[in-house]
Amino acid sequence: MTASPVRIASDALSATIAPMGAELQTLTTGDGAELLWNGDAEWWTGRSPLLFPIIGRAPEDRIAIGDFTAPMAQHGFARRTAFELAGTTATSCRHILRDSEATRAVYPFAFELAQTHALDGATLSVTTKVTNTGTDPMPFGLGFHPAFAWPLPGAADQPHAITLDNGAEPVLARIEDGLLPDSRLPSPFTNGDLMLSHDQFEADAMIFPEGAGNGLRYGPKSGPALQFTFENLPNLALWQKPGAPFLCVEPWHGMAARKDAGHQITDRPGTLTLAPGTAARFSWSVTWRA
Template sequence: MPTLTEIGNDHLAVAVSSLGAEMQVLKTSDGKDLLWNGDAAYWTGRSPILFPIVGKAPDDTVVIDGKPYAMAQHGIARRREFALVESGPNVCRHELTANDDTKAAYPFDFSLLLEHRLEGASLTVSATVTNRGAEPMPYGLGFHPAFLWPLPGAEGKPHAVTLANGGEPPLLRLEGGLLSEEPRRSPFHGGRLVLDKSQFEQDAMIFPEGTGTALTYGAEGAPSLQFGFENLPNLALWQKPGAPFICIEPWHGMAASHGKGPELKDRPYTLTLPAGESMRHGFTVTVAA
């Protein structure tokens, strides 16, 4: 059975499950929940880790060096038990290492280390991918945290996502779960996107580039969440239609392109990690008054 590891300080409390190293709780010191609760009426996820693919593969199959492997949406990590390798008052680390089970779907000798660390009113979630094998290793990595919409203290107020760079990045949509490469007009205006539930009737809003490394989510005159991103150039926003949450998803890697082949290395923004090397990705979320 999955086990929960809890960390906390004077500002925030976090709980992380061993299943998928998925955060289950993020709340303020006065008990206000910020993270979605996983209600199955909408979506059982809360903050899954996406590895070694982000999004879908054609026919749920990836091809690696010409050989097909069954691969469900968002990869294998979120359905695997991680080992707790460190736990302290303000930090916990979970690790997934390759075994016969993972190699049946992803034939590489890898390590995926997830860290949740608190510092003041900020939580940093990072993933370090290591290639322990002798061959180059293609992969994608993404975070999929769901935050309450509306946020506590902002009920009844319009919520917005505001890019720190003031950008107006082009929008891509999905077709049957695969990425359409036809760009659409940006819904951002001067870096600001006022959220509306109708925006998600066509599934996620995906921004391959141009969103920068920082954004704010919240309502004017109310507490907000400030985000910073490390080595995560892609951004998606998603809501299960009608659900009281918004997923703010920084990625390095995206769904396979519609009409293109299933080769893993050819997916947009896929990385190839040389033998013996590591790569870190992460995001920080800060609760701002």
């Protein structure tokens, strides 16, 4: 029997979280406006998948850890695996995924992946803790892939922008055949500002390997907006299906495999390796500013 989504609510927002992938399904304002993408299959069925143990593609969709090799689909297996509900309150819930025979067949490690969604007023926080419960060093990448309405509620006729808190102009990377080349392109940001247009995504995601900072604002230059903060997530991507009514704001620790670099997870940019018995924490939050 499939478990039902969990609903949590604050005085300003409500959210539902599905057990499959511990994935956020809705993020709704107090007056009923939906901030999250609805998963319409015409464009993209995802809403806010968790990316683990890889981000992006692997060459020929295969990974290697030492002499071990296995197939691995884009963004890993966590998003397609049911999590267990470990606890819930009126404003928060916690889901856990532990290794199993199925996960060890493609990723030979003992682990615990715990994801918490929590609401505090107009802010949603999503925190993931990765624990190596085994006896071997464990390499992995972890990222978030939430999709938000474009345009935002109440801003249908206004151009939208991304504004980096740090005012930086980070260089741009574009994937080629799903993999990350070593080449970089000039930044599309000017003093931290990027005016968004659908044609920017005709060449797939805009990836910023470094320098985008720990926070940004998404929305029109004046009016309703979403304010993001990131913890332990140094890489950023922006993505949509060109012309789709959503924008993915994706903070990552890790990226797609480098072009021509082989299958080893440890060779992927941004890979972390946890010693046995240790853990790492990753978090993002978003605040609705109507």
